[in-house]
Amino acid sequence: xxxxxxSPQSMFIQEGEDVSMNCTSSSIFNTWLWYKQEPxxxxxxxxxxYKAGELTSNGRLTAQFGITRKDSFLNISASIPSDVGIxxxxxxxxxxxxxxxxxxxxxxxxxxx
Amino acid sequence: xxxxxxxxxxxxxxxGQSMTLQCAQDMNHEYMSWYRQDPGMGLRLIHYSVGAGITxxxxxPNGYNVSRSTTEDFPLRLxxxxxxxxxxxxxxxxxxxxxxxxxxxxxxxxxxxx
Numbered sequence: 001x002x003x004x005x006x007s008p009q010s011m012f013i014q015e016g017e018d019v020s021m022n023c024t025s026s027s028i029f030n031t032w033l034w035y036k037q038e039p040x041x042x043x044x045x046x047x048x049x050y051k052a053g054e055l056t057s058n059g060r061l062t063a064q065f066g067i068t069r070k071d072s073f074l075n076i077s078a079s080i081p082s083d084v085g086i087x088x089x090x091x092x093x094x095x096x097x098x099x100x101x102x103x104x105x106x107x108x109x110x111x112x113x
Numbered sequence: 114x115x116x117x118x119x120x121x122x123x124x125x126x127x128x129g130q131s132m133t134l135q136c137a138q139d140m141n142h143e144y145m146s147w148y149r150q151d152p153g154m155g156l157r158l159i160h161y162s163v164g165a166g167i168t169x170x171x172x173x174p175n176g177y178n179v180s181r182s183t184t185e186d187f188p189l190r191l192x193x194x195x196x197x198x199x200x201x202x203x204x205x206x207x208x209x210x211x212x213x214x215x216x217x218x219x220x221x222x223x224x225x226x227x
Contacts, residue, residue, distance in 0.1 A: 003155060033215060042117075042203050042218035043156075088155065090216070098163055099144065099207075101216055103156040 006089055006104030013079055014112050021087060021107040022073040029091030029102075032065050032072040037106070038085045046087075047074070079111050115139050117219035119204050125225045126194040134189040134222050136204030144207045145187040146171070146216070147179065149200040156203065162187055194226045 005024045013019055023032070031050055035043035047058050049065035049072060056063055062075045072091075076083055089104040120135045138145065146161040148171075158171030162181040176198060178190040187206075191198060201223050207216040 031215070035218075040221075042119075042220045045215060045217060048215045090156075092216075098161075098169070101146070101158070105153060105155040 004089055004091060004102055004104035006107055008107060009105070010108040010110070012110045012112060015079060015081060017079055019076040019079055019083070019109060020073060021109075022071060023089035023091075023104050024071040025091055025102070026070065027091070027093065027102070028069040029093045030069075031092040032063070033090040033092065034061075034063050034072070034074045035088040035090065036085045037088060043088055076109075079109075081111050081113060084109060084111050117204055117206055117217055119202075119219035119222050121222060122220070123223045123225075125227065126191075127227055128195060130194050131190070131192050132194065134191075134202055134204075134224075136187045136189065136219060137185050138187075138204075138206040138217075139185065140206060140208075140217070141184060142206035142208050142217075143184070144216075145181065146205045147177070147187070147189045148203045148205065149173065149198075150203060150221075151200050159189065159202075191224075194224075196226045198224065199226045200224060 033048050034046045037043045047063040052069045053067050054065040060077045086106040086108050088106045091102050117138045143164050147159040148156040150156050157173050159177050160179040162168045165184050168179050201221050203221050204219040205216045
């Protein structure tokens with residue numbers, strides 16, 4: 001099945017550093033979503049992007065919907081220990097069968113004190 | 114709002130046993146979906162529903178059945194569990210209409226099939 005390319009696969013950073021991760025696809029999407037998943041929990045929505053070129057912030061998180069509609073990035077500024085988790089991107093589009101959500105494999109973030 | 118709820122949180126089955134994973138949402142969302150999450154593979158769609166009485170197959174539907182008798186509930190049935198169905202299962206919902214959607218997830222059911 002279709003999947004998004006998400007990079008990096010994993011990151012080890014020092015507390016206080018900024019983080020950048022991205023998601024790319026060969027397909028165009030109407031919506032880009034960024035989720036965070038902590039151990040033993042379901043994915044929690046962080047940011048939703050609805051228009052090409054849109055730049056949206058949520059606290060220390062900033063995400064952008066690529067102009068080509070085929071990519072998106074997520075930045076986390078001044079990382080803290082509670083940022084640890086797996087970050088998933090997801091693209092949403094409509095196809096012949098209805099709506100379609102496609103997920104990236106995730107970026108695993110570790111924050112070292 | 115409780116959002117999307119799932120039960121049970123954990124389950125151990127023997128090969129060949131059947132069970133139903135429950136999912137409910139109180140946001141009056143039209144769309145509901147079931148995903149499985151396996152290490153290194155992200156989330157894969159099992160079945161989805163666009164409204165009460167309407168269901169369809171996703172990417173990995175074999176071995177699973179669903180029904181949607183109400184807007185709120187979307188149970189997932191394993192008729193004869195197999196070890197390959199050991200996974201974490203997530204239910205999700207979103208509102209229909211428009212060109213952009215945002216999907217919300219439940220906390221997951223962790224299933225081990227021996």
